[in-house]
Amino acid sequence: MLETTRQITQAEAIREALEQAMDEDERVILIGEGVPDPKGVFGTTSGLQERFGTARVFDMPLAENGMTGICIGAAISGLRPVMVHQRIDFTLLCMDQLINNAAKWRYMFAGQVNVPLVIRVIVGRGWGQGPQHAQSLQALFAHVPGLKVVMPSSGYDAKGMLLAAIRDDNPVIFIEHRWLHGITDEVPTLPYTVALNKAMLRRPGKDATVVAFSFMVIETLLVAKALVDLGIDLEVIDARAVRPLDMTTIIESVQRTGVLIVADTAWKTGGIAGEVVAAVAEAAFNSLRQPPLRIALPDLPAPTSHHLSKDYYPDALHLARAIVSHLNVAVADIELVNRLHRSTPHDVPQREFCGPF
Amino acid sequence: MLETTRQITQAEAIREALEQAMDEDERVILIGEGVPDPKGVFGTTSGLQERFGTARVFDMPLAENGMTGICIGAAISGLRPVMVHQRIDFTLLCMDQLINNAAKWRYMFAGQVNVPLVIRVIVGRGWGQGPQHAQSLQALFAHVPGLKVVMPSSGYDAKGMLLAAIRDDNPVIFIEHRWLHGITDEVPTLPYTVALNKAMLRRPGKDATVVAFSFMVIETLLVAKALVDLGIDLEVIDARAVRPLDMTTIIESVQRTGVLIVADTAWKTGGIAGEVVAAVAEAAFNSLRQPPLRIALPDLPAPTSHHLSKDYYPDALHLARAIVSHLNVAVADIELVNRLHRSTPHDVPQREFCGPF
């Protein structure tokens, strides 16, 4: 079935998932600011209005709360809307509809109505995305019963989880990262799904478990590759699911390695990394050989200047230093620098990126 | 200075703090749905419009996001607004202004402008408060850099922290609990402040540290009192501050007792209890003699029926059972029942409460 695969970007994988979902189920509709415009939400919606028509692929007024409510109303009335926000920051305008209504509608009415709704949101970063355009708000959604929340990192998962989210009968917050859109991955041409509640072991290792979210998976895999030469063997888990967290996979890994490190794209305090640590501490305390460690953003809004964002986002080198120090292994810093210093500009996803957004 | 004290309810303590704050600083204004109405937000604002006039004590249209922005605009222009929401659930409508603007305005503009704003929000519970009127959303605010968040439990702290919040030059989310409003406490007549970033040791003990938030402090103190006869000596910390958490006080306690239990009013997953556990696990891992424990709401929206809310909210008896089992002490359940069974209806704050809200 899935034999035919090819290298495509994550943006293309997302676009393909949308196209296939709309193909297989005419109840699926797609709506969001800029969805049918020439930029097609970073290419993830390009051509879909041409293919499926203006009744199913929609632009919308700038009215996040109202439009979310409208999508919920459509979802409880037999459609399966996929709504897109170019920045997750804009969802702060629709927390009411997402948390008070979407998350609770089925429960409030004792299971009589489902809310098959997907909210695609993009986390911004770099090139001046600044305080109001670069938040990573997964923790706000992860706290809310009734929502499902996912953050795939690979193109393969992005396609499979988006298809799963659209087929799911619950509201799913599907969190993309702007810096993942351009990364290519081997992606099957046919439709397939990836579970919304399963983490994935990306790299086995014996010295420590690193649970990483979204773009931090990319950085963590770089670190793991570099550290192995230096005698440190990291196990890397791509969390993928944020609500529910796949604690089974995480705890099994910690039971093997005895060490838990969590790398998140969000602010540290009150973030989802803390939930992972707490859940492991409760359920696998005796497996932990040493204190757990969270690597996340400082508790500050994102600064815009590239001079300031440089040290704001922990990159592979930051991560490696933190891990080496935490594991208390003697490694000369120059070894880390040689292996992990980022030669491309730190504030763009790909070398060819030159703004404006 | 503070010699004269008397027993007043927490609602009265809050009202007194508002009155004294408005007395001492004419820039303080008070706004919210129902602020000047005959019920005066559960009595916490009664008589203030008569005393300070309609220019400083305001009702408002039903427009949470807009009105929050208006208060922010006033705060950056020389006023010190105190805004009240009868239910914290309504703040989901103004997350945009609170998180995108209030929390970031000073930072975004590199410290050139302060936002002296207090948002009073009330957590509902019982008597049919249900899914959209009984959420305990402190974790959503606690994740956001730029906000301060407090949850006093005593009348003394409620008055002192509200005065401190109003005098503070930052946005403060002041979270009240409907079930605390009617509890009386010894409160000084004169104005005084209580720090916004300090937990308080409510009861020293040697067997385990219980960090409790808001109304859970009341329940935890009941448990501690009951368990001491049974040979279990709990140390009870009233967290009071949610952002920042006072980790120093908490960690010192855990270093003494070796056991951490957290009792929160909110959903367990992704809640602030997890942050406490994670921060202790990171910083005081070696002090922990056994796994930490979170006692919180199940990951479900609040049900309305009193039959269903009975087991939804962990009360003192639930708490005691969980703690005894966690500490692995042999205590006959009947001992707990005899001491902690609640004879008053489980869904009202005071015996005389008879609805409708």
Place this chain on the structure above:
Amino acid sequence: MNKALSTSRIKSLYRVMLRIRRVEESIAERYAAQEMRCPVHLSIGQEAIAAGVCAALTQQDGVFSGHRAHAHYLAKGGDLTAMLAEIYGKAEGCCKGIGGSMHMIDLAAGFLGAVPIVGATVPLAVGAAWAARLRGENKVITVFLGDGTFEEGVVYESINFAVLHRLPVLFVCENNLYACYTRLSTRQPERPIHGVAAACGCNVMLADGNDALAVYDVASRAVADLRSGNQPVFLECATYRWREHCGPNNDDDLGYRPAAEVAKWQAFCPINQLATLLNARPEGQDFITHSEQEISKEINDAFTAALAGSIPQQADLPGYLYA
């Protein structure tokens, strides 16, 4: 309107209103027993709008409402026993006890949902209308909202989208002059609510909200318009709440409403108005007496059934959260 039709219309509207009134009064009476352990927002005085609008709808048409939903639920054909059981927190309630008075649903009757966050259902109604359009269903979706609710930005956003796409939505604004204890003039400037809706592109209609026949006539016109594809209708009805905002009692001792105002509105009782008309017709008095009896029995039976309902189980809750 021919006379025969009109008499049967008067009778049916009268009966729907009387039933709502008696249900609400019964709730109020029994509230003190402390077995309905949830806030209740009664519709006494406002029955004509629910009755008139719902009479213009078919069972397939959908209705949404908010915190003050009993009248709308009943007028649309919602099950009375399930409503009372819900208020009593029983497993037989329309939300199996999860919702209480502020959450109502009866899908079979086309009552699509009511929740207490002010404004929360307004965009849902627009979304339901949008879905109906895309699915080729010839449905009209109605949402009841208060004068206070009209202040929420989400209502404005919802109207904009509904007008933009000419969706079959009937916005019914019950302007009872107050939101809780706060008078309209403290919340909105002196300009008509319907003026804003008109400027947003709605087809605006007005009706005396205490005259069920007038409401029915206007709503029928609105529904016909919507079925023929015209733009959304915003129907504003002036009315008045008799009891306290929330709870079973009168609260006019609190002095937030001028006594003369209360008296004036109570004189326009929507039920008495139709009773007067009925009394002038043959057998009108009989119909009234008969209705009172039937309704009284129905309500007593419904309370008995609701009270005899079973206790919902905590263990069932997790199953409702996710599909």
Place this chain on the structure above:
Amino acid sequence: MNKALSTSRIKSLYRVMLRIRRVEESIAERYAAQEMRCPVHLSIGQEAIAAGVCAALTQQDGVFSGHRAHAHYLAKGGDLTAMLAEIYGKAEGCCKGIGGSMHMIDLAAGFLGAVPIVGATVPLAVGAAWAARLRGENKVITVFLGDGTFEEGVVYESINFAVLHRLPVLFVCENNLYACYTRLSTRQPERPIHGVAAACGCNVMLADGNDALAVYDVASRAVADLRSGNQPVFLECATYRWREHCGPNNDDDLGYRPAAEVAKWQAFCPINQLATLLNARPEGQDFITHSEQEISKEINDAFTAALAGSIPQQADLPGYLYA
């Protein structure tokens, strides 16, 4: 308007607009060097509104704006070097590098803040006006918003409160027909934006947004009205954005705007219109030449200074978070 006054007014408006245009063009030219590492939303084509409105304000009056703020910041007297330094991410920037192009502030000039969440500053302007009223300051607060921004519920909520309390707010809606690539007709029904504002109780005024003199005249009337305690003014100006929504280039190759529409609007260049008037007056041509030279030098100096600015320090960031 007497002729002398008018000439000096034309000159000053012309100069403000020319300065904005040349600054924006310089940003666009230098953007490719990849040293301005943030999104930029240029105001080229829309200068007349910023110039005309701000000319009607005093330094004490406050202004708020959104993502497309350069013109408003400059017209209100914001410091050019601090703006460029901000775009370059330098410590001397008006937000010390924290904000970039989408965050602008110059308190000394009464430019109270611009941030990129659409609609975010609209209620702030109302709150600032409210504070001014309570503090007895005779200030007018202006907020610039786009046609797209008008769709946000928060704008409606803000207008309601401003009208309710007759606050001295001037809402300036720059209707450039698009939000990003999306045409107005895809987002709003066919009814005027100002009609909604009028129905909400605003005093509505209109001006040709490419005619700085007309904008100035109307804005002056608005400001005088507001100072005398009249209700809030909603001023809608039709205009057009020449460059791409975000970034330094033209994007008309994308085909989202009809070529004839672009051409038509570019023919109404706000700067050329005043140049024509100036050319007809004695020394007008000299004034233009002179202005170009002065502005060119000022801009070059400002770029040089901004580029020579220092690198902001990460260690300073935590100090900005809390007072």
